[in-house]
Amino acid sequence: AQKITQTQPGMFVQEKEAVTLDCTYDTSDQSYGLFWYKQPSSGEMIFLIYQGSYDEQNATEGRYSLNFQKARKSANLVISASQLGDSAMYFCAMREANQAGTALIFGKGTTLSVSS
Amino acid sequence: KAGVTQTPRYLIKTRGQQVTLSCSPISGHRSVSWYQQTPGQGLQFLFEYFSETQRNKGNFPGRFSGRQFSNSRSEMNVSTLELGDSALYLCASGGELGENTEAFFGQGTRLTVV
Numbered sequence: 560a561q562k563i564t565q566t567q568p569g570m571f572v573q574e575k576e577a578v579t580l581d582c583t584y585d586t587s588d589q590s591y592g593l594f595w596y597k598q599p600s601s602g603e604m605i606f607l608i609y610q611g612s613y614d615e616q617n618a619t620e621g622r623y624s625l626n627f628q629k630a631r632k633s634a635n636l637v638i639s640a641s642q643l644g645d646s647a648m649y650f651c652a653m654r655e656a657n658q659a660g661t662a663l664i665f666g667k668g669t670t671l672s673v674s675s
Numbered sequence: 676k677a678g679v680t681q682t683p684r685y686l687i688k689t690r691g692q693q694v695t696l697s698c699s700p701i702s703g704h705r706s707v708s709w710y711q712q713t714p715g716q717g718l719q720f721l722f723e724y725f726s727e728t729q730r731n732k733g734n735f736p737g738r739f740s741g742r743q744f745s746n747s748r749s750e751m752n753v754s755t756l757e758l759g760d761s762a763l764y765l766c767a768s769g770g771e772l773g774e775n776t777e778a779f780f781g782q783g784t785r786l787t788v789v
Contacts, residue, residue, distance in 0.1 A: 660706030660769035
């Protein structure tokens with residue numbers, strides 16, 4: 560069974576609009592971490608934001624925020640005021656408690672296209 | 676602080692050959708993981724090393740192997756290359772074990788097997 564589900568293969572948004580990229584996860588662990596990464600066409604994987612399962616506040620990093628709903632096992636990424644440079648593939652990932660530091664499980668990704 | 680460095684960036688190899696990829700983590704990081712990314716399979720976890728010990732391994736054949744040195748630098752080796760090994764290989768670097776740590780990636784090595 561998929562542990563990270565990203566149901567939106569592609570999303571289209573206009574500049575300056577906000578966009579939400581969906582991510583649901585499946586784990587029986589109480590302690591886990593959730594990540595979002597951006598991958599432009601160049602291939603590098605850029606870390607955006609991290610949320611620990613015990614963090615009470617939703618994580619925010621500049622224009623990025625993570626809408627963490629633990630009971631629903633949901634960790635959606637919200638990008639405010641989209642920019643053309645936000646066009647890329649976005650991956651949601653999870654680290655489970657029984658895994659060590661950098662062993663992550665990734666979703667299949669969502670391609671975001673921002674137009675002017 | 677320097678980021679994660681992967682070398683080489685691009686590589687073309689022939690079927691049957693072997694290849695070694697290198698990853699230098701962020702200074703102070705002791706966890707290094709390797710991932711294979713292909714259009715069909717997405718991002719798949721290969722293995723993770725922490726303090727020179729392999730802690731986790733993904734579901735890949737034994738042709739894929741790795742190691743980590745005392746300075747935390749890691750190498751990944753693929754022997755008897757197959758066409759299907761063509762992929763972007765990404766390395767991730769992280770700090771101490773546990774949930775409250777981030778994982779940073781290098782720019783990747785794009786391997787083409789012909």
